[in-house]
Amino acid sequence: MNNHQELLAIVPARAGSKGVTRKNIRSLNGTPLFAHTVRSIQNSGIATRLVISTDDEVIKGWAILHGIECIDRPAEFALAESTISEVALHLVTVLGWTGNVGIFQPTSPLRSGNSTANAYETFLASKADSLSSCVRDSHLYWYSEEGILSQATPLFSKRENRQYAKQALFQETGAIQFSTCESLISNRSIVGKNHALFEISTDESEDIDTVSDLRRVQEICDRGLVIFRLTANKTVGSGHLFHCLQLAEQLDHHKILFVLKNCDDFVAELLREQGRDFEIEIELEDLLRSYASFEKKIVVNDILDTERAEILLEKFYGFKVLNIEDLGDGAKYADLVVNALYHQTSASPDSKTLSGPRYATLRPEFHDLPSKNIAIRASRLLVTFGGTDPAKLTHRVSRVASQIPDLQITAILGIGAEDILPIEGVTIRRNVKNMALEMHSSDLVITAAGRTVFEAAATGTPVLSIAQNARESTHSHLDIESGVVFLGIGEEISDLEIKSAIERLIENTALRVELSNKIVQLVDTKGVQRIANHIETLMKELH
Numbered sequence: 001m002n003n004h005q006e007l008l009a010i011v012p013a014r015a016g017s018k019g020v021t022r023k024n025i026r027s028l029n030g031t032p033l034f035a036h037t038v039r040s041i042q043n044s045g046i047a048t049r050l051v052i053s054t055d056d057e058v059i060k061g062w063a064i065l066h067g068i069e070c071i072d073r074p075a076e077f078a079l080a081e082s083t084i085s086e087v088a089l090h091l092v093t094v095l096g097w098t099g100n101v102g103i104f105q106p107t108s109p110l111r112s113g114n115s116t117a118n119a120y121e122t123f124l125a126s127k128a129d130s131l132s133s134c135v136r137d138s139h140l141y142w143y144s145e146e147g148i149l150s151q152a153t154p155l156f157s158k159r160e161n162r163q164y165a166k167q168a169l170f171q172e173t174g175a176i177q178f179s180t181c182e183s184l185i186s187n188r189s190i191v192g193k194n195h196a197l198f199e200i201s202t203d204e205s206e207d208i209d210t211v212s213d214l215r216r217v218q219e220i221c222d223r224g225l226v227i228f229r230l231t232a233n234k235t236v237g238s239g240h241l242f243h244c245l246q247l248a249e250q251l252d253h254h255k256i257l258f259v260l261k262n263c264d265d266f267v268a269e270l271l272r273e274q275g276r277d278f279e280i281e282i283e284l285e286d287l288l289r290s291y292a293s294f295e296k297k298i299v300v301n302d303i304l305d306t307e308r309a310e311i312l313l314e315k316f317y318g319f320k321v322l323n324i325e326d327l328g329d330g331a332k333y334a335d336l337v338v339n340a341l342y343h344q345t346s347a348s349p350d351s352k353t354l355s356g357p358r359y360a361t362l363r364p365e366f367h368d369l370p371s372k373n374i375a376i377r378a379s380r381l382l383v384t385f386g387g388t389d390p391a392k393l394t395h396r397v398s399r400v401a402s403q404i405p406d407l408q409i410t411a412i413l414g415i416g417a418e419d420i421l422p423i424e425g426v427t428i429r430r431n432v433k434n435m436a437l438e439m440h441s442s443d444l445v446i447t448a449a450g451r452t453v454f455e456a457a458a459t460g461t462p463v464l465s466i467a468q469n470a471r472e473s474t475h476s477h478l479d480i481e482s483g484v485v486f487l488g489i490g491e492e493i494s495d496l497e498i499k500s501a502i503e504r505l506i507e508n509t510a511l512r513v514e515l516s517n518k519i520v521q522l523v524d525t526k527g528v529q530r531i532a533n534h535i536e537t538l539m540k541e542l543h
Contacts, residue, residue: 006099036109043113129192224296238387306330372460378443387414483519
């Protein structure tokens with residue numbers, strides 16, 4: 001390597017700080033702030049010589065213990081108004097350096113080694129005198145030379161949504177700066193006459209000037225990987241998919257990956273539509289191995305009953321494991337099991353199981369709803385049996401209900417449900433975007449025994465429930481005390497029993513008032529946040 005490629009990498013870490021007391025030695029994820037920058041330079045592999053410039057005895061001690069070269073910074077270059085150009089010139093002079101110079105400010109701890117290496121490669125290829133990192137900003141800005149609002153002029157040619165705007169400002173950051181030694185000495189500045197820019201991500205450009213900045217960067221450092229492993233198809237329904245999507249919205253500050261196990265095509269289509277990353281599970285071990293490098297990572301299994309071997313495999317690769325509605329052998333090996341739909345069972349220890357409607361997840365549309373008014377005679381009937389309706393109850397119940405006079409019946413088909421034949425007097429709709437509005441506007445909801453009951457509960461609308469299968473019939477919220485009239489498993493009850501139950505409810509105002517008062521207390525809007533908080537706690541245990 002000739003001297004035009006050799007690099008002196010400088011980390012300027014003085015003792016003082018204006019915005020945050022003792023900023024450079026503040027702990028970030030258990031490591032001093034300045035040390036994050038040292039390690040990103042080491043990871044980049046570009047430094048011929050790595051030097052910390054400091055007047056701080058604590059930083060000097062850290063450097064000695066870690067085998068990093070440290071040069072004392074004179075007091076005149078350790079003032080608040082001292083520039084990094086002065087620090088660089090001092091070191092170039094003291095060391096007799098003639099190669100290239102890099103300055104990496106410790107207040108930008110999130111720049112990656114990969115970005116650092118790519119920036120240096122860009123600098124060498126550009127033949128520029130200097131280069132600095134920058135971040136793109138597409139907001140609409142106005143400028144005034146004197147700082148007077150009435151004199152401000154726009155810095156954009158036309159007004160566009162910033163997501164689609166072509167114009168952009170590029171804000172220089174202190175994360176990465178390079179200069180040739182000749183330019184630094186002749187210009188007395190780290191920025192030369194022929195200056196280049198290198199764009200980095202918003203996260204990597206984070207700069208710590210205040211305590212609030214430090215807290216925000218800590219939140220970024222706390223990010224991990226959340227894998228939602230789910231099963232959704234015409235047999236088991238789509239509830240697992242929507243449950244995971246709701247949790248993902250609470251955990252979007254982490255990297256989110258959906259893993260599809262035995263899923264029908266509608267699952268991938270919806271995830272693609274929402275811009276979610278997903279993979280099809282082929283070999284679980286191969287998938288887990290490919291993500292094992294994440295320090296903080298958790299698998300959320302929403303696949304019904306798990307097996308011992310798959311949970312132990314997830315834990316072998318360093319994942320925390322949270323299972324949803326799991327009554328299988330794998331439950332006892334998970335770190336936590338959430339069973340909003342079931343009573344406590346012996347499948348997993350009490351200390352590891354969160355049971356009951358407190359952990360029911362509700363989409364935002366079911367939050368902050370007005371009180372329910374109960375009609376004297378119910379006339380608006382809503383029939384909906386989830387996303388796939390495997391037992392084909394929507395058509396059957398709608399047909400039976402249509403035999404009762406003076407009813408406005410709406411049948412709603414979910415994302416994966418088969419089409420049904422037209423029924424006189426029944427409005428058939430598919431993929432309704434706001435089920436809260438539909439349920440709140442109805443006098444009675446007839447639905448399956450799963451999570452849809454919780455949605456109806458949030459609206460205060462009385463529910464007549466029919467289970468799709470034997471497993472659904474074991475759910476814990478299927479009783480009068482919960483505000484639910486449960487008829488049983490669909491294939492075991494007659495059309496006459498369904499019709500009689502509907503007639504009794506539409507005529508009995510007092511019963512519907514009682515059911516409404518009870519069911520509205522079944523759930524609140526905090527279930528998804530409760531589960532998300534437990535996921536965060538599990539991930540912190542990995543740090």
